[in-house]
Amino acid sequence: MANSNLGIRRIHSIEISVFDVEPWLSYWTRGFGFQHIATSSGDAIETSGSRRHLLRCRDLGIVLQEKIHGGSPVARFLAKHPEGISRVNFLVSDAAEAEERLLECHATPTDFVTSNTIARGQWRQVGIATPLGDVEFCFVEHTDEADGLMPGMEQTAAFDPDRDPIGLKGIDHLTANMRTLMPVIAFFEHVMGFKRYWDVQFHTNDIRPGIGSGLKSIVMWDEESGIKMANNEPLRPRFNESQVQVNVDDNGGPGIQHMSLEVVDIAKAAEHLAGSGIEFLPTPKAYYESLPNRLQASGIGDLEPPVSDLQRLGLLVDGNKDGHVLQAFCKDQSKTFGRRNAGPLYIELIQRCGGRGFGEGNFRALFEAAESGNR
Ligand SMILES: [Fe+2]
Incomplete structure (x- = not known):
């Protein structure tokens, strides 16, 4: 059965797993004009085993993630691959509905739907495995998307939606x-x-x-x-x-x-x-x-x-x-x-x-x- 409607609205963010985050931060901020607006909280680093950095320009997020200890998904990805895209986050209207339709079409979820309260909004997500090696697709519902933050992150700088040197x-x-x-x-x-x-x-x-x-x-x-x-x-x-x-x-x-x-x-x-x-x-x-x-x-x-x-x-x-x-x-x-x-x-x-x-x-x-x- 073909899946007719997952309620995808746009790509929310691209996650890149890296060994050395500094050159990547410079590449995206100095080069493409993305703004580094948030970094993982101490608790999130502890539980996930990785440190994540959220960069944003207009509606698009780039997440750079580095491993802190060996048991993290980042460490697993980097044990098999060079630095690269490990996850694509799709913004959907309703994560639970997207999950239901994905399961009907025999998708392979990598976890159960998780729900977090962040800043002013609610964030729900479900990830699936793909035939693109170790790249995961994740379906994200965010009730206050203008906020642009992600779970487990602390805002480090105000986001300026008009700063966009590459158009x-x-x-x-x-x-x-x-x-x-x-x-x-x-x-x-x-x-x-x-x-x-x-x-x-x-x-x-x-x-x-x-x-x-x-x-x-x-x-x-x-x-x-x-x-x-x-x-x-x-x-x-x-x-x-x-x-x-x-x-x-x-x-x-x-x-x-x-x-x-x-x-x-x-x-x-x-x-x-x-x-x-x-x-x-x-x-x-x-x-x-x-x-x-x-x-x-x-x-x-x-x-x-x-x-x-x-x-x-x-x-x-x-x-x-x-x-x-x-x-x-x-x-x-x-x-x-x-x-x-x-x-x-x-x-x-x-x-x-x-x-x-x-x-x-x-x-x-x-x-x-x-x-x-x-x-
Ligand atoms: Fe192309």
């Missing part, structure tokens, strides 16, 4: 890599009630014979909230050398490869990130040399910002006459922090200019850029 609209999509796609698609369809939104497959073997890599990708979405989850598997030939499989290996199994943040004006956001020392993947010069022809051939036509600005900022473009997207891919965390156990997770920026899809041209550009940078 964040929210998460556009999350992309997961895995060795085989269909169990994950079945999970999104039958357990989460998501529907197919978009799919593509291609191999760069046609432009790089003998050294290219390929992927098959299916994007699933929740029609009600608009949340999109992209899922990739490798393609033959060179299945085990494909970037998807390399990412799965680097991650110690399937998991979330990147998080795409939608921004109002990507040129402004990119200027801010560059000024904060956050680097994008280098894009081959040839990409910009052929871009004017590609823009005309695809029907996109003249662009704002002009190609010279795209090249200066390292932005990519893809689409057709009906609309296009502008994108940029930050270097992955292991390169950014200069240590392998920081993991292969990376952040994408996207500005949608009428483009609703995930054009093959961008995927190819990402593959080509990744082959020259992010492995």
Whole structure:
């Protein structure tokens, strides 16, 4: 039975398990302009065995969690994986109702519904296991969501809802890599009630014979909230050398490869990130040399910002006459922090200019850029 309605409203927060929290705090606060507003209370650290830091920009929370002792969920995750996304929190209208529907669809809860009173509101949550390795999905009901806090945390700074130097609209999509796609698609369809939104497959073997890599990708979405989850598997030939499989290996199994943040004006956001020392993947010069022809051939036509600005900022473009997207891919965390156990997770920026899809041209550009940078 397909789950038709979990009452998901939006992604509340993304939880990232880390060995060393300081560079991550700086990355998100100095780089992306998130505000560090709360940290675990002493009691919560004692009982959970981890210290959590809540960062927020607009409606989106990032939770960085470090292990304090070995029995914690963070320690369990980090024993198997490099630093990376360990939980996605979905804001729902009613956690008990979401649990009932999840159980009807044979979801696997990781705990019973918990209920906490925080600040001015009531917080209820239930988590489930997923086929994305050790990534959990958690369904959160919060009666005073404007408050933005989470259970077990003490507020350390006032939240300024208007402070947003990158012009964040929210998460556009999350992309997961895995060795085989269909169990994950079945999970999104039958357990989460998501529907197919978009799919593509291609191999760069046609432009790089003998050294290219390929992927098959299916994007699933929740029609009600608009949340999109992209899922990739490798393609033959060179299945085990494909970037998807390399990412799965680097991650110690399937998991979330990147998080795409939608921004109002990507040129402004990119200027801010560059000024904060956050680097994008280098894009081959040839990409910009052929871009004017590609823009005309695809029907996109003249662009704002002009190609010279795209090249200066390292932005990519893809689409057709009906609309296009502008994108940029930050270097992955292991390169950014200069240590392998920081993991292969990376952040994408996207500005949608009428483009609703995930054009093959961008995927190819990402593959080509990744082959020259992010492995
Ligand atoms: Fe993406």
